[in-house]
Amino acid sequence: MENITSADSFFKIADIMVTPVIIVNNGRYLYCNNAFVADIGYTTDDISDLQDWFQKAYPDVDYQNEIIYCRDKRRGIAEKYGRSSFHLETKVCCADGSYYWYDIYETQLDNLTILTFLNIDALEIENNQLNNAVQQKNLLLSMVVRDVRDPLFDIKVLLDNLAHNKADVEKEQFDRIIFDLALHVDHATNLLNAALLRSGIERGTFSFKPDLIDLEAFLTKRYQNLKSRLAQKNIRLLFKLDVPKIMFYDRFILEIAFVSIINYIILAGKQGGDIVISNVEEKYFSSLIITDDRLPNLDYSEQETNDNTSRIFEGFGDAGLINAEKMIGEHNGKLLIYKKRYGTTIWEIRINKYNVL
Structure with a gap:
């Protein structure tokens, strides 16, 4: 059976994932899955290694240095406690010049470094839409309850009157x-x-x-x-x-x-x-x-x-x-x-x- 940690295997798996992923093989070769290209916009022609990635994603030098410092610190803490992964929230400059907040998870697995990107802004929008949908459903439910309950109550009153011969x-x-x-x-x-x-x-x-x-x-x-x-x-x-x-x-x-x-x-x-x-x-x-x-x-x-x-x-x-x-x-x-x-x-x-x- 083929070793699941081989680069080819991970590249095949990464391409069917809906989450943007970067895979670095032995610190030399950088691979972007289809979701990464669609969501963030860069391809392997734009970024050939992690250094290119940092320059593209964080064009402001001061912010770039801050991200690199925080990344190294988080990685050091993870290694200290025997963990193979850590995450860092950063504001990424996409290929079209737009900026989005991402929660970037970095995992080390044998000779592969895997970076997974969660779009925080998109999640916030979806969460707001979900909250709005829940509020709308609660509003509609309360109205339906009111509009259905009232005629049922009126019917009951009329039937009670008829039952007691009070419908004179x-x-x-x-x-x-x-x-x-x-x-x-x-x-x-x-x-x-x-x-x-x-x-x-x-x-x-x-x-x-x-x-x-x-x-x-x-x-x-x-x-x-x-x-x-x-x-x-x-x-x-x-x-x-x-x-x-x-x-x-x-x-x-x-x-x-x-x-x-x-x-x-x-x-x-x-x-x-x-x-x-x-x-x-x-x-x-x-x-x-x-x-x-x-x-x-x-x-x-x-x-x-x-x-x-x-x-x-x-x-x-x-x-x-x-x-x-x-x-x-x-x-x-x-x-x-x-x-x-x-x-x-x-x-x-x-x-x-x-x-x-």
Whole structure:
């Protein structure tokens, strides 16, 4: 069997590693694996030995001398305690002139010196992204719990009243209670669908399936499902679609986004009126636009917004909208909102045609 500590064996192993690695053979020959070339940028044509490496990675002479001093000191401590490896955090100048912090692990194995590089800046970015994802999931979970728990509590109260023959209310009031319950249940169902879809995306079990959607048929079907609840609020949906009345996108994601917007509109404190649904077909994108120019009620407090889309949706405090915005953003599109004067709100589901196609 070939000796695993031979240079050829280590070079083969190093080239399939995803971590940047430098291998020095007997202090003379320096080898860079593919990950090192891709991440840091230098090749064996740029650096032929460790001296070249120090000059390239630390062009500032004072900093270079400091790194060499610290490296020698760390190596001496490791040798004193019988250890074959040590590490040192340094700020490395990459081949393109950019600087990144690396935690460099140096290991001595027979006649080979192996340097392994961990990108501290990249790890910090990934950690921040992970923390942000956890915070977003906690936010969405709290909203889903709130929005699902409230209608369930209302249903329980109604059932308790019915069980004790206390539902002696007028038909109009009873119909109103049923309407509110149906609205909350529909909203909660859409939230759960969005949460399940979001979970499927994160687990990798969701398959993005863009399809040619007939917008008129799609919107008509959604309108029929929501018509009774819209009527209770004296809201009508008017379709003003331009040719071609189609959109190429995932039908399930589009449905969740559209229903989330309409549910929010139904629950918003505005007067009755018409909601206009239109579409835009441009060279690079397709859009479905929902325009709500109804006047706010006297007790309706307009929410402040800014140019940060994600913060706009968080400001609305609606888990369905936040879920929809994130799902579309992760699948070649954007869910945008524009606040105009006199209370007009415009929602735009914009799809990047070329990315989807």
